[in-house]
Amino acid sequence: MTILGVNARANSLCTAHKPDHFDLERIVRPNILSLQPYHTVRDDFQVNVLLDANENSYGPMLGEPSELAARMDLHRYPSPDLMGTRHAITQLRGMPDDAFTFLGVGSDEVIDLLFRCFARPGHDKVLICPPTYPMYKVSAAVNDVGLVSVPLILDGASFAVDVPKVLEVLRTDPSIKMVFLCSPGNPTGSLLSRESVKAVLDCPDYHGLVVVDEAYIDFPLEEQAMGLRYVGEPVSAVDLVPSYANLVVSQTLSKSFGLAGVRLGVAFAQPPTIQIMNNTKAPYSISAPSAYFAAQALSAEGIAKMRACTRTIIENRRQLIEALGGVPNLGRVLGNNDANFVLVQVLRDGEPSSERASDIYQVMAQEHGLMVRNRSAELGCAGCLRISVGTPEENARAVALLTQLLGEA
Ligand SMILES: Cc1ncc(COP(=O)(O)O)c(C=O)c1O
Incomplete structure (x- = not known):
């Protein structure tokens, strides 16, 4: 069985599929691996009368119709390209192709979806490094997945991954399917070192995914651009995605872009992992208003405003x-x-x-x-x-x- 719907051309843009021992198909839940990709027939034809999706041809019934609402085609299901949002964020973060980018209803949906795709209820576990973002624990409980905690260590005033301990636990517990690393961490505010992330990615005894949650990444990225800290050092892990098949990086428009109400989260990973996530998610989970505002935020003007803010x-x-x-x-x-x-x-x-x-x-x-x-x-x-x-x-x-x-x- 291979992963259904993977774009081979986009996958060939990966520079490597490290580590050698990683096999995505071995860690996808069998029921997920067999899912057919969702396909909308609207992609196949150029038509101007749409009577295929039981929508309301009279348009949206709004108490107060607005010009803004009229731009969103609210009576239609959102189009798969989400008004260019996927492409814009792919470009912003330097991914080789849109097939490396997943869009979700906030990064909370990304986190929960990863559990549903890769962790078998009642069997598998995930590893977290507390103090950390509480949703990993909530999603683990919702999905009946075990939790292994390896606390961060306090290195001066900064928090860091206890790499030897994490590697030891990964070596001894083959039921761990995902490691969640939050960088910068919540509530720690600490960017994790590149070496610590790479040490987990390269761990020879670990066959699961490494999820780096970068909800706050624009803050250290901007400090770097201002020449204040991290000058010359890679801050985000996104540049590792084209070479590491076991890496997922999640980000969000909720923080630096000031769009917590829009609920737009992102995952970057190699195309087979993104395809698995797309095959599993509900087809129209991101609303047209969310796509509209996300596209505005990801315009050149929106990005400039985000950076200034x-x-x-x-x-x-x-x-x-x-x-x-x-x-x-x-x-x-x-x-x-x-x-x-x-x-x-x-x-x-x-x-x-x-x-x-x-x-x-x-x-x-x-x-x-x-x-x-x-x-x-x-x-x-x-x-x-x-x-x-x-x-x-x-x-x-x-x-x-x-x-x-x-x-x-
Ligand atoms: C580390 C971290 N990840 C993810 C999220 C959730 O982001 P979203 O609004 O995209 O669901 C938060 C929100 O506070 C967070 O602190």
Whole structure:
């Protein structure tokens, strides 16, 4: 059985299919491997009367019809090219062909779909490195897939993969089908080193996939472009996709592009893996409005705006970290601050206090209408609040409130 629907021409654009021992067909769930690719007959003909899909020829019934809605053909199922979105993001991230790019309903759909494609319920496991993004755990539970945790190690103030431990676990547990590496991490804000990602990709005893979640990648990419950090070092793992068959890199428009409400996530991988994901997903999961706004964001103007805004957020983050340094009873800012948030310790009697962090978080939200995230229950994050970097005014309000609350006896 081979993977149905793979574009051989696009696959030939891979420079390698490393590592040699990786065999995608061996890890795809058998029921998924046999799925036929979804094909819309509209691709086959040039027609102007559409009576094939039980749509409503009278158009969308909207209380308030708008010019914007009229541009989206809302009474039609979305076209497979999603208004050029797939091609635009393929170009932006330097992939060789659109067949290397999967679009999902947020990267949360990408994560869940990977479980459904590759991890057999009740049999297989995935490896995560906490503290990390909670959805890996949720998707594992939903899909009845086991979870193996190898905690990140604190390297100074930055979090890093415990490579020897991960490799040892992969060597001894053949039921692990995916390793999730979050870079920059949430809530750690730490970009993972290239060497650590490559060490897992090249692990001779591991036959599964390595998923690098790069939801926040534009922040370190922009710092690199500004010459502030990571100059001359590869920041994203996307350039490894054409040579590593066992790599999936996920990204999203929810963060740097400011489109969390649009729900557009992306996965980059070699064409056979992308084809498996496309064969499995629901055909029209991405809505026409999502495709419309994503295409706007990925235009030259949209990308320029995203980059300018990312620079602003990087500067706001610097100012926020500086201001937090002057707040009484706040401890260290943990992680490497590679994303659009800051992870900071709340202290009691000079020690990180999760109890006090929880109290402060509650009071801030309930009594002052300002919400941050309490991450103090996460491994390695005792006493920690995660504060998203907002506008200078929002950040100043957060700092003033923390100063008021933490300055009290
Ligand atoms: C690391 C990480 N991955 C993925 C996501 C989800 O992104 P999306 O909005 O694309 O589903 C988030 C959201 O906070 C995240 O922090």
